[in-house]
Amino acid sequence: MAAIKTTATGIAYALGAAAMRSPLLRPLREHFYRRRVNIVYYHGVWEVQDARRQLFGGIDTDRLHADLDVYTQYFSIVPLERLLDDHQLAAQAPRPPLAICFDDGFDLVGGGACQLLAERGVPATAFICQDAYAGDGLLWQHALQVIHQKCGDTRFVECFNAMQKELGLHDTIHTFMDYHAVAQAWPQQGENAARAARIWTLAGLEDIQSFRASQRPYMEEDELRTWLDHGHALGCHSRSHPFSSALTETDVEREYLLPAKDLEERFAVRKPALAYPFGDRLAPAIENSLLDMHADRFHALLGTHRLSHRSELASRRIDRVEVEFDLSRALFGEPPLQVLRGRAY
Numbered sequence: 001m002a003a004i005k006t007t008a009t010g011i012a013y014a015l016g017a018a019a020m021r022s023p024l025l026r027p028l029r030e031h032f033y034r035r036r037v038n039i040v041y042y043h044g045v046w047e048v049q050d051a052r053r054q055l056f057g058g059i060d061t062d063r064l065h066a067d068l069d070v071y072t073q074y075f076s077i078v079p080l081e082r083l084l085d086d087h088q089l090a091a092q093a094p095r096p097p098l099a100i101c102f103d104d105g106f107d108l109v110g111g112g113a114c115q116l117l118a119e120r121g122v123p124a125t126a127f128i129c130q131d132a133y134a135g136d137g138l139l140w141q142h143a144l145q146v147i148h149q150k151c152g153d154t155r156f157v158e159c160f161n162a163m164q165k166e167l168g169l170h171d172t173i174h175t176f177m178d179y180h181a182v183a184q185a186w187p188q189q190g191e192n193a194a195r196a197a198r199i200w201t202l203a204g205l206e207d208i209q210s211f212r213a214s215q216r217p218y219m220e221e222d223e224l225r226t227w228l229d230h231g232h233a234l235g236c237h238s239r240s241h242p243f244s245s246a247l248t249e250t251d252v253e254r255e256y257l258l259p260a261k262d263l264e265e266r267f268a269v270r271k272p273a274l275a276y277p278f279g280d281r282l283a284p285a286i287e288n289s290l291l292d293m294h295a296d297r298f299h300a301l302l303g304t305h306r307l308s309h310r311s312e313l314a315s316r317r318i319d320r321v322e323v324e325f326d327l328s329r330a331l332f333g334e335p336p337l338q339v340l341r342g343r344a345y
Contacts, residue, residue, distance in 0.1 A: 013337065014328070016333045016334075021074070029074070030095070030096060032336060036096075036308065036310060036335070037083065037308045037310055037319075038096060038099070038307055038331075039100075039307070040098065040101070040320065040323045040330070041100070041103055041127075041275070041321075042064075042324045043103050043104050044107070044108075045058055045061060045102070045111050045112060045113035045116075046059075046060055047060065047112045048061065050112075052111070055146050055217075056146070061113065061116055064113060068116075071100070074095060075095050075097065076093040076097050077099070078097045080233060082099075083099040084273070087313070100124045102124060102126045102127070104127070105126060105219055106217060106218060107223060108219060108227060109227060110223065114230055117232070125232065126219070126232065126235070128218075128219070128237055129237045129277075130258075130262055131193065131239055131240045132218040133218055133219060133220050133224060137197065137209055138212055138217070140195065142217065143200055144160075144179060144196055146200075146205075146211070147159065147199060147205065151205075157174065157175065159199045160173055162202055163199045163202060164182070167195070171185065183243070184280075185246075189240070189243055189251065192242060193240055224267060225267070235274065236256065236273070236275070236298070238259060238277050239255045239259045241278075243277070244278075247283075247286070252282065256274060256298075257294065260298065271297065272299060273300045274299075276301065276302065276304075300318050301317050302318050303317070303319045305319060305321070306338055321335070
């Protein structure tokens, strides 16, 4: 029954996407997207033969090139800051405006995205984690992903559960796909990198710092300056990529306020947008405090899973959609059906 439901849902989204892209529905499509804050995001982008894609996921440059063709057909691609600030833009742009983002700070320069975007004249924003550009290991979720790629599901599960037992944490997993829910319940989210490093050691892999040095998965300072020199922007994606709903007010300083300050001091990025890791927002009271007490620190707080209505811009709480796995479904299929179901404006 679940498989039938999943198949039916996929067909519904595909039909909805085809309808929204049809020339016959252009007036309806234009009206719909001009009323929304259209923000899409990816993670890593790699040259077609780059082995890092297998380890860290993401898309290749051919796919990005094809996606840019889609965006330029239906949208006017603009910088994120302008999308958030220019309240006349939706009415005045030739097509509905859209902004493109990349999360986690993967190597968009060596991976080829920076050059491709420059050739196409397309601006973009990279949301970066401080531990990615200024650390010497891997972001914890990427470390777990590499362990799984190198060791397989059975070995990953053994090592993950062994780490849980060592720390007196009782939840166990049965497949790699289970780890996300267990990690969301981990106490002291700032310790996630140490937990992942322990699993890495239990799996018998090479020194994690040496692995990072050989693979260079992230943009470090030189690459980030190259990214900025090409006219792109930087945003804050936390220090260590935690689940924000588990953070306390004290944690917010370490994970968000200090990384934003570092962006300003290193790269002259003042008042960046903040993209929540995993789209997992802070608890409402803490998020309200962040907006009230540090109004000059963040441009907007960006979540995921839908396109926000333009009326929400004033709240500074905006959402985005991930298009990495299926652009047509995420951008053209799901948003209108979410509205029809009453799950979004």
